[in-house]
Each structure stands twice: as structure tokens, then as C-alpha cells.
Amino acid sequence: MRILYHSAFCPFSRKIAFGLKEKKLDFEHQWETVGKPSSRLLSLNPWGELPVLVDQHLVCVNHYVSSEYLEDAYPNPVLMGEGNAYRIEVRRLVSWFDKIFYQDVFWKLFYEKILKCQLHHKAPDTRILKSGYALLQEHMEQVEQLTETHHFLAGKYFSWADITGAAHLSCIDYIGDIHWKLFPSAKEWYCKIKSRPAFRPFLNQILSGVEPALHYSQLDF
Structure with a gap:
């Protein structure tokens, strides 16, 4: 079990x-x-x-x-990529999303706008939101650079980097804070991830009391 x-x-x-x-x-x-x-x-x-x-x-x-x-x-399918250099890059990107993006963006936007109210019944701090929006822009510019030259985030293979990136970005996308039109390559990558059968169930999840962005569940938006 x-x-x-x-x-x-x-x-x-x-x-x-x-x-x-x-x-x-x-x-x-x-x-x-x-x-x-x-x-x-x-x-x-x-x-x-x-x-x-x-x-x-x-x-x-x-x-x-x-x-x-x-x-x-469970090594099959391999989700770390092939070769030491690729695996290093996968781990670098995983660490970036799990540590830096989480603190810079999830904590300052999703927590501040949603969880802070639900858990502590407090209003969001506009100064923190402003900082979060600015940092989100910077992080999305980095995602855009990666996806302009790579099929997936770390390169040619789907990996834990894509899994981790999509896990974080999808939470922010739920509340409509990502302006995808500014990041066409990142949007194309995210559409590929959303179309994967393993990811689709997340698009049906609803946060109680919070409506998703209109495009959230659309595979091609």
C-alpha cells in the first residue's frame, strides 16, 4: 500500500x-x-x-x-535525465523552484492572498504583494530564457525540473497572477506540461472559496 x-x-x-x-x-x-x-x-x-x-x-x-x-x-521512467551534467542541471532547477521561487513568489503571493486569510483571518500586506509581483516577473523571465532554447526546462528530457516547476507555477496560475502573454516560450512549455495525462487531474482541483483563473483548466490557452 x-x-x-x-x-x-x-x-x-x-x-x-x-x-x-x-x-x-x-x-x-x-x-x-x-x-x-x-x-x-x-x-x-x-x-x-x-x-x-x-x-x-x-x-x-x-x-x-x-x-x-x-x-x-522506481528508476523507470528516468526523471533525472541522462549524464552527470544533465542531472546537475535538473537538481539546480529543482532547488531554485523549491527554495527561491517558493520564498520569493508562493509565500508572497499565494500565502499572502489566500492562506493568510484562510488560516489567520488577516488581510494581505500590499507591500509584500508588490514585492512578490516584481519577483515573479524576474523568475518568469528566467523561465522564458530556458524555454526559448530548451524543449524542457533542463534540456531535451522531461525531468523533475519540469515536475517541480509546474507544481509551483500552477498554484500561482490558479490565482491568475502570471501574465503568460509576456512569456510566449514559457507558455508553450506550460501547455505541454498541462497536456500530460499525469498533470491533468490538478487542473480539476478547486480551492474552497477561491475561483480559479478562467484559463486555468484549459490545455491550450
């Missing part, structure tokens, strides 16, 4: 769910609420962080451990 404890609009959760689907590994969904971990989740991870992947008797706490485990335990 394989179980994933996760939340629909946690980018780290999306990353592992997407990876599991790409590797065609069946799993049971155990839905959690961000900031309100269940007793079962706390018994597996006392910090209450998401996601937690349980595979038989093995418990993988957090997204980094889970993705590395999946690549080691």
Missing part, C-alpha cells in the same frame, strides 16, 4: 503527486489541510510538513526525500 499525505495547493505535495503519476505508481490520497495537520500526519512527521509518502513500511518525510526515493526505488 502506497499512501501520500498531501494538500491540493501545496506545491511540494503537487510535485510528489505529479512524480508518482508520471512513474505510473498507484497511491491512496490522504488529504490534509495546510497548517492543520492531522494526528496521523503528526505521528509520521512531528513537524507536520507536507507531503509525507508512505510506501509499504517506508516513510518518506518531505518532498526532497520523497523524490529522491522515487527515483532510486
Whole structure:
């Protein structure tokens, strides 16, 4: 039995769910609420962080451990690319999204606009939003540069870089904060990702009380 404890609009959760689907590994969904971990989740991870992947008797706490485990335990299909140089680039991009993009953009936009209200009943700070929008522009310019010359983010192979990037960007896209017309190559790449069967279920997920951007579920927008 394989179980994933996760939340629909946690980018780290999306990353592992997407990876599991790409590797065609069946799993049971155990839905959690961000900031309100269940007793079962706390018994597996006392910090209450998401996601937690349980595979038989093995418990993988957090997204980094889970993705590395999946690549080691289930090497087909390969999602790290071929060769040391490619794998280094994949890990660089994964780290960029999981650390820098998350702090610069997800935390300043999605958390500030959505989660802050839902969890703490507080209004967003306009100064933080302004900073988040500016940083989103900078990050999207980098994505645009990558996709102008690469079929996928790290190069010719679909990888954990694309999985991770799409997991983060899709959360921001849900609230309509990405101006895709300014980034045509990035948009073309994202359309390819949205069209993958493993990604499509995410496009049907709805955040309670928050309507998605009109184009969010469209494969070609």
C-alpha cells in the first residue's frame, strides 16, 4: 500500500503527486489541510510538513526525500535525465523552484492572498504583494530564457525540473497572477506540461472559496 499525505495547493505535495503519476505508481490520497495537520500526519512527521509518502513500511518525510526515493526505488521512467551534467542541471532547477521561487513568489503571493486569510483571518500586506509581483516577473523571465532554447526546462528530457516547476507555477496560475502573454516560450512549455495525462487531474482541483483563473483548466490557452 502506497499512501501520500498531501494538500491540493501545496506545491511540494503537487510535485510528489505529479512524480508518482508520471512513474505510473498507484497511491491512496490522504488529504490534509495546510497548517492543520492531522494526528496521523503528526505521528509520521512531528513537524507536520507536507507531503509525507508512505510506501509499504517506508516513510518518506518531505518532498526532497520523497523524490529522491522515487527515483532510486522506481528508476523507470528516468526523471533525472541522462549524464552527470544533465542531472546537475535538473537538481539546480529543482532547488531554485523549491527554495527561491517558493520564498520569493508562493509565500508572497499565494500565502499572502489566500492562506493568510484562510488560516489567520488577516488581510494581505500590499507591500509584500508588490514585492512578490516584481519577483515573479524576474523568475518568469528566467523561465522564458530556458524555454526559448530548451524543449524542457533542463534540456531535451522531461525531468523533475519540469515536475517541480509546474507544481509551483500552477498554484500561482490558479490565482491568475502570471501574465503568460509576456512569456510566449514559457507558455508553450506550460501547455505541454498541462497536456500530460499525469498533470491533468490538478487542473480539476478547486480551492474552497477561491475561483480559479478562467484559463486555468484549459490545455491550450
